Amino acid sequence: MEMRLPQREPADDLPPRITVYEVGPRDGLQNEASIVAPTVKAELIRRLAGAGLGTIETTSFVNPSWVPQLADAAEVLEILGDEGRGPRRPVLVPNERGLDRALEAGVGAIAVFGSATETFAQRNLGRSVAESMAMFRPVVERALAAGLWVRAYVSMCFGDPWEGDVPVTQVVDACRSLMDLGCHELSLGDTIGVATSGHVVRLLDALESAGIGVDRIGVHFHDTYGQALANTLAALRRGVTVVDAAAGGLGGCPYAKSATGNLATEDLVWAMDGAGVETGVDLGALVETSVWLAGELGRPSPSRVVRALTGG
């Protein structure tokens, strides 16, 4: 069977174009058990950019003892030179020390990683939600003063492995605090993949009532329960235009039982191509990139599109 794309047709309930926020090099690779060489990481980012992904989160300036996989953050950016910098090459920074290292590396954009729940804040950040907001305040202030673009992740927006259901009002409060710090964009994270489409719409409605419109929001779904694409389409129908995805479906949350990762960028792009929604991404070049990376990682891509188009 030839590689065939579905008919391209305009969809009247979806936006005409979206921004894919590629998280594979950071959120994807940070969950890989074996260390990937910085040259491979830099090559991945170059190939993703070549496939048309405009926004790529390149790495994280987290404490190397927490995430050894990303201990080479400065080295990856050094290899990339100008290709790894600018407002569309954000890096994750957990705290002021991380920001110092990021500024030293000359980045043009950062992301901070907040939590909607107390338990995950304690486990992931070692402090309460309020304390983490206090920790982020100088990070965001200094980043804005340096002219950087700032994103804030909000994890556990739809459920928490320890707390179970997470009330929408609690998520809205966390989002409001992060926006009040001055962040440009929020990314609503379904860290353990339990969201369903009605829940997504309900949260977006509540955020709008709290003064946070869809123009400031990205969505970040994991495919643990097979719902990532359906949830993304629900968010797009509600006006969201920024979608986090990881090439080849890399990644996963180390706290969730299943190894299932992020929404695969290929599966998202296939859906958008079919709906006539512009992404700027060349699906063939992206699939080639994921096949190459799967070879480097020594295991097949979990993306359904990658597997279907390459006979995997």
Place this chain on the structure above:
Amino acid sequence: MEMRLPQREPADDLPPRITVYEVGPRDGLQNEASIVAPTVKAELIRRLAGAGLGTIETTSFVNPSWVPQLADAAEVLEILGDEGRGPRRPVLVPNERGLDRALEAGVGAIAVFGSATETFAQRNLGRSVAESMAMFRPVVERALAAGLWVRAYVSMCFGDPWEGDVPVTQVVDACRSLMDLGCHELSLGDTIGVATSGHVVRLLDALESAGIGVDRIGVHFHDTYGQALANTLAALRRGVTVVDAAAGGLGGCPYAKSATGNLATEDLVWAMDGAGVETGVDLGALVETSVWLAGELGRPSPSRVVRALTGG
């Protein structure tokens, strides 16, 4: 992590309840390479019924030399007794010979398997679309005369591996012919998994214009490109209330490159539970069934929900 279901909330753009048409024992198992014993098949059907699946396609009275896996159709029904019969236990019949065997076995419902494209009709049925309609005519007439419920599958509704794009008008014509034979229900098959949600809505609109309303239509998606659940939700939003799915994501089309199978019943039920849409299915019992079957088949279930809830 405990097994946690998402919050149950009513969704205003989805129907309050749907019928899951379980195709695992037939469409799923017919793609299994190694022969499954009739006792295991009967046990699967019993367990699926016990998990709340009301409608289960039990087997196919196809020529055993075409599909050796289903050569035991009569034996499976014999083992099941009354549990395997009635209007909600359809069997596939390809032709009058198959109908004879099905009637002999005392079934209460049948399904015929048509094609929207000439190439697939030739390859799968050995005749043109028009010739296959002529072959189905006496099958459907005799089945209706015997008081049976009759479903018609329409395969390759969204794309064909040889012909590529399939015009919507051509699909509507095939559907119209099958409804004119007197079939009670159509199942729109995305046999190779290439559909996207806008295309689904476009076909449903065209069918309605041709006098075939959503109350006569089921949808049948394969997850080859990761779109099955998103496409299903698009159809439900458009008013469809019958959804084909296979427990554990069994199955796949032998003509498509990838081994990816049907929409997993578990992934569908998870989405419906989250949206407050009634299915009558007990997700825990269904997952147990798929885990049991995976043990019998000697390989893990491809359902994301099964894997997530069982730590696979």
